[in-house]
Amino acid sequence: MSGRRAFVAIVAIALVGTALAGGLVALWAGPALRFVELAHPGRLALTVLPVAALAVRLALRPRPAAVGHARAANLLRTGRGPRVWLAHLPDGLRLAAAMIVAVALARPQSSRLSDTVRHEGIDIVFALDLSESMEAGDLFPSRLEAAKAVIDEMIAARPYDRIGLVVFGASASTVSPLTMDHDVLRALLRKLRIGLVDGTRTAIGAGLGVALNRLAESESASKVVVLLTDGVHNAEGVDPDAVAAEAAERGVKVFTVLMGRHGTGSIDPARLERIASVTGGYAYTAEDVEALRTTFQDILDRLEKSEIEGRRIRAELFAWPLWVALFLLVGDTVLRNTVLRRFP
Numbered sequence: 001m002s003g004r005r006a007f008v009a010i011v012a013i014a015l016v017g018t019a020l021a022g023g024l025v026a027l028w029a030g031p032a033l034r035f036v037e038l039a040h041p042g043r044l045a046l047t048v049l050p051v052a053a054l055a056v057r058l059a060l061r062p063r064p065a066a067v068g069h070a071r072a073a074n075l076l077r078t079g080r081g082p083r084v085w086l087a088h089l090p091d092g093l094r095l096a097a098a099m100i101v102a103v104a105l106a107r108p109q110s111s112r113l114s115d116t117v118r119h120e121g122i123d124i125v126f127a128l129d130l131s132e133s134m135e136a137g138d139l140f141p142s143r144l145e146a147a148k149a150v151i152d153e154m155i156a157a158r159p160y161d162r163i164g165l166v167v168f169g170a171s172a173s174t175v176s177p178l179t180m181d182h183d184v185l186r187a188l189l190r191k192l193r194i195g196l197v198d199g200t201r202t203a204i205g206a207g208l209g210v211a212l213n214r215l216a217e218s219e220s221a222s223k224v225v226v227l228l229t230d231g232v233h234n235a236e237g238v239d240p241d242a243v244a245a246e247a248a249e250r251g252v253k254v255f256t257v258l259m260g261r262h263g264t265g266s267i268d269p270a271r272l273e274r275i276a277s278v279t280g281g282y283a284y285t286a287e288d289v290e291a292l293r294t295t296f297q298d299i300l301d302r303l304e305k306s307e308i309e310g311r312r313i314r315a316e317l318f319a320w321p322l323w324v325a326l327f328l329l330v331g332d333t334v335l336r337n338t339v340l341r342r343f344p
Contacts, residue, residue: 002025003058003059005040006053006058007054007058008321009036009088009092009164010054010091010095011051011054011092011095011208012092012094013088013089013091013092013093013095013096014051014092014093014095014096014099015096016092016195017092017093017096017104017328018096018099018100021096021327023151023243023322025320025321025324026136034107035110036110036317037109037110038106038107038108038109039107040105040106040110041106042106043083043102043105044102044105044107045100045107046097046101046102047099047103048145049098049102050095050098050099050102051095051099052162053143054091055097055176058268059141060142061101062066063186080160083258088208089331089335090336091332092332093328093329093332093335094328094329094332096323096325096328097325097326097328097329097332100285100322100324100325100328101320101321101322101325103321104318104321104322104325105218105320105327107316107318107319108316108317108318108320108321109316109317110317115179118224118291121158121160121161121162121220122161122162122221122222122223122224122303123161123162123163123164123178123215123220123223123224124158124161124162124163124164124219124223124224124225124226124303125153125164125166125178125210125211125212125225125226126163126164126165126211126225126226126228127166127167127168127172127207127208127210127222127225127226127227128144128147128148128151128165128166128167128168128192128207128236129147129167129168129169129199129202129204129227129228129229129230129259130144130167130168130169130192130193130194130195130199131168131169131170131194131199131201131229131258131287132148132194132200132202132229133199133201133202133217133230133231133260134194134199134230135194136230136260138260138261138287138288139259139260139286139289139292142269143259143260144192144193144194146259146292147155147228147259147292147296148189148190148192148297150292150293151165151189151226151228151296152186152189152190152294153277154296154299154300155182155185155186155189155294156182156186157300158300158303159182162179162180162218162220163176163178163179163182163185164176164177164178164179164211164214164215165185165188165189165212166211167196167197167205167207168175168194168197168202168204168206168207168210169197169198169199169200169201169203170197170198170199170201170202170203170235171197171198171199171203171206171209171235172203172206172209172210173197173210174210174214175188175189175192176188177214178192178214178215183294185242189338191280194225197199201235201236202229202231202232202235203233203235203238204227204229204231204233204234204240205233205235205237205238205239205240205242205243206235206237206238206269207229208225208240208243208244208247208254208275209225209238209243211225211227212225212243212247214248215250215252216235216250217329221286221304222253222303222304223250223251223252223253223257224252224253224255224281224303225247225252225253225281226254226255226257226299227248227254227255227256227257227272227275228257228259229256229257229258229259229272229334230258230259230260230267231266231267232261232267232268232271233271239308240271240275241271241274241275241278242276243275243280244274244279245278247278247279248278248280251278253280253281254275254276254279254281255276255281255282255283255284255299255302256272256273256275256276256282256283257284257285257286257292257295257296258283258285258286259282259286259292260287261285261287265297266290277290281343282298282299282302283319284298284299287329292299
C-alpha cells in the first residue's frame with residue numbers, strides 16, 4: 001500500500017477509535033457530560049502534531065508490505081478492501097491515543113461538580129523591629145538575623161496559615177499582606193535589613209497598628225500578631241496601649257517578644273506585658289538564641305487552629321481521556337505482539 005493510502009487508513013482508524021471512545025465516555029457520563037468544559041480549548045490544536053508526525057514518517061520511510069508477518073503480509077498484499085485496514089489497526093490505535101492525550105491536556109472540567117479547598121489554619125502577622133539597636137550581637141549573629149531565622153522557621157512550620165509581615169522603626173510599613181505564598185514571604189523576609197525604615201526610634205504603637213490593619217479583613221476565627229522588639233516605645237504617634245485595647249476588641253491576640261540583654265532604663269517590659277495580657281496573648285523575653293527558639297516553640301504550641309473553607313474549584317476530569325488513551329495503547333501493544341506482529 002502506498003504511503004498516502006496508508007496515511008488515510010491510519011487516520012481513519014484513529015478517528016473512528018476516538019469517536020467510539022468518546023461515545024463510550026458519553027454513555028458512561030450520561031447527562032453530566034453537558035456540564036463538561038475545557039479549561040484550555042486552544043490545546044486541542046495539539047491533535048494535529050501526531051497526525052503531522054505520522055505523515056512525515058510515512059513520507060520519509062514508507063513501510064514495505066512484503067516484510068510483515070504472514071497474516072499481515074497477506075492483508076497488505078491485496079491492496080484494497082477492509083482487510084488491508086486491519087494491518088494498520090495498531091498504528092491507528094496509537095494515533096488515537098495521542099490525539100486523546102491532547103484532549104486531556106485541554107483540561108476537561110465539570111461546571112456542575114466542584115471540589116472545595118479546605119485547610120486548618122489561622123491568620124498571623126509578624127511585626128518586626130528594624131531599629132538600629134537590632135544590630136546588637138548579643139543574639140548571634142545579630143538580634144535582627146536571629147529574629148529572621150526563627151520567623152522563617154515558624155513560617156515553615158505553619159503551611160496552612162495565612163501570614164503577613166510588618167516592619168517598624170520610627171514609622172511602620174507592610175512588607176507583605178496576609179498570604180499563603182510562603183515562598184515569596186520567606187524571600188522577602190531574607191531581604192530585610194537595618195535602614196529599610198528610619199531606625200533612630202522605635203514606634204511600637206505604629207508597628208502594632210499596621211499589623212492590626214493587616215488583619216482587618218480577616219475572616220479567620222483565630223487572629224494573632226507576634227511583635228518582636230528590643231526597645232522601648234519612644235516615637236510620637238499611636239499609643240501601644242490604645243492599639244492593644246483595639247486588638248482585644250477585635251479578638252486579636254498579641255504575643256510580644258523582648259529580644260536581647262538590656263541595661264536598666266533601656267526597655268519597658270511592663271508595657272509589653274500589658275499589651276499581651278489585655279489581648280489574651282503572652283509576653284516573652286529572649287536574651288539568647290536558644291531562649292528565642294524556645295519562645296517561638298511555645299508560641300507555636302499555644303496557637304489555635306480554625307477550619308478555613310477556601311474557594312470552590314471545578315472538578316478536574318482529565319483522568320477520563322487519559323484512561324481511554326492508556327486502554328488504546330494497551331490494545332496497540334497487544335496487536336503488535338500477537339496477530340499483527342511484524343518482523344524486521
